[in-house]
Amino acid sequence: METPILHFTREEFAARQKAACAAMAEQGLDGLVMFRQESMHYLTGYDTSGYTMFQGLYLRADGRLALLTRTADKDQSRVTSILDDIRLWYDRDGANPGEDLRDMLESLGARGKRIGIEYHAYGLTAQRGKMIDAAFDGFCETVDASDLVRLLRLVKSPAELIYVRKAGELCDKVIEVSIAETKPGVNCKAVYGRMFAAMMEAGGDPSASRWPIGAGPARYFGRYFTGDNIVGEEDNVTFEPAGNYRHYHAASMYNIVLGKVDPRLTDMNKACADAIDACHEVMRPGHTVGEVYDAHKRTFEKAGYGHAALTACGYTMGAMYPPTWMDWPMFWTGNPQVIAPGMVYFLHMILFDRGAGLAMCIGESAIVTEGAPERINHVPREVIAK
């Protein structure tokens, strides 16, 4: 097992590391400790779920990399990444891997230096954060650098965009299966399984979030939930699946209506379609993420649904790990992030009118280009009726 399984070229990883070192220099950091699996995957290829236990990757200002992980990830870290300096900590009662991490940094000359830490990482729970703060106390200066690699990842390379497009194709396939399989009397979980199997057969990955799919009152749920959920004769099922390829996601959102289509749903559908089109008009280089949100809000207001618009209407898409495919920036008003080519965004136009029992959504993912955004998955602009 000496030849790593890499999904990008070594040159591309080297370029990403160089960009990270440049960002560190701008922020006056002598080193960066990463706890986000997304960052490790981006800089080295390392592909694992081992972040649920304690692990950390160190990048020194001169580009030197070292990983601290558990024995369980010894093989996987070597085979999936360009890393060659892999160190292990051992499970035992009272183990303190924060001290192992400090020792690793000490051996790499970090004592007394200014070190950036990814404090916003699901694997670094607050309890683990306190453990490393205690271990680093008096050893080095620490600053929160949670956004350093995230901001680099925001603009995708051509090689990454190939995976993003593939994720979009997988998503379109999954949408197709859901339309074919959603019928009165079927459990939404069974539909989920058929969608999932189609994606896996086509070479995809299970997405970082579980898919929210809900019929009946669960159509207003925004999250995965357990329990049987049977599609009714007259029903409206909300779907939010994503295609996932090599960890890159392309999310979508839509409704499948069973039985007679309420004309108010047709009107809501048109508002959603107009809103996503309006967002795509604004989602161009130089505009801000906040301005895209405002376009969504304005369109809903014009259509008479201003009261029903949510406070956020999407977020960026990329290579993400469980528990979520969501990543910053989110589309809300005033968000100053400037849009640039190569960014990828999921936009969801959602109208929930619980009083009237009506729900309608259109959500798609698209790549920012110099001109019109490139749609990578495709939700019908008309009501999907069965």
Place this chain on the structure above:
Amino acid sequence: MTLHFTREEFAARKTAALRSMAEAGLDGLVMFRPDSLYWLTGYDSEGFVMFQCGYLGTDGRLVLLIRSADRVQARLTSVVDDAREWVDREGANPGEDLRDLLDGMGCRGKRVGIEYHAYGLTAQRGKMVDAALDGFCDLADASDLIRLLHLVKSPAELEYVRKAGIHCDAARDVANRLCVPGESVGAVYGEMQKAILAGDGDPSASRWPMGAGEEAMFVRYHTGMGVIGEQDQVMLEFAGTHRHYHAAMQYVVVTGKVDPRHERMTAACTAALDACEGMLRPGNAVGEVFDIHAKVMTEQGFGDAYLHACGYTQGAMYPPTWMDWPMIYSGNPQILAPGMVFFMHMNLLDRETGLAMSAGETAIVTEGACEPVNHVPRELAAN
């Protein structure tokens, strides 16, 4: 709409939590773990990826602090009727919303337990909470309070655990049928998951480590799973999930001519699993289960190849992992009691030969012999 336990059971759980809080000298408990909220209230959401928590006061009052996206889900999946919302905006500080909530509950100057060990409460969010509560109340790490309560499952929970075991066996049958040369490992994964979902199961909290050839050595999910070869080994670690309760299993399917070394490794793994199940009895310590695994592996001639841990408890868990404490390693003092559920995995990963073997299944601790809820093949699975 979707309470999966009776209100009486939720009330009993709350009584138990209040007793633990009293023992720990806590005037309130702030929960960030979704499994704690699911156990205590039924609240079923992945909203924890954003800032979200639940509060339990000594008077038994329950309050959720969520985002508006979870409003309907919180009402329809839980017994909580007091759900408050914080609002997304640039510079939002939901730590202050939490402080205001606690202030309203009379927690100023009191001693409040916090679940600091929660994936949703990243270290950054933890610092936000600490800053907001600084000088407001005394804080204590109470990450284990609810965890220790849900270590022992109720009869109603055990029904779901058994159902998860049935889903797991169904997925095993699919794997046995489909792990043949030329099939892609990812496609097998999809069909196994489809079978679980068709039976009203859930996608599990972890993604499944599955791999053929060299990737059989991986113990974590990875992308780019390959195609099964004519002469191959396919490592499968998966779980049936029902109402979030998990029953994990692990084994290897081989293709082509059977390597006698694989046979010997299978014999060692199954002997170790049987020994562990024999040790999984009330009064024994978790560490003793590990020790018997090590002893049998050593007797079988694999003393240098076993891992440092051979399992952990199973329960209702949320992504990113179905793993929960206690883990089965040497010296772990946790005493076994009826109603606990453990996944025991016997792994042999031989880096010299490149051969991998495993036998893992999940069992309920009873007064007598443990009750396996899923059933891993005791013979080498060969296609």
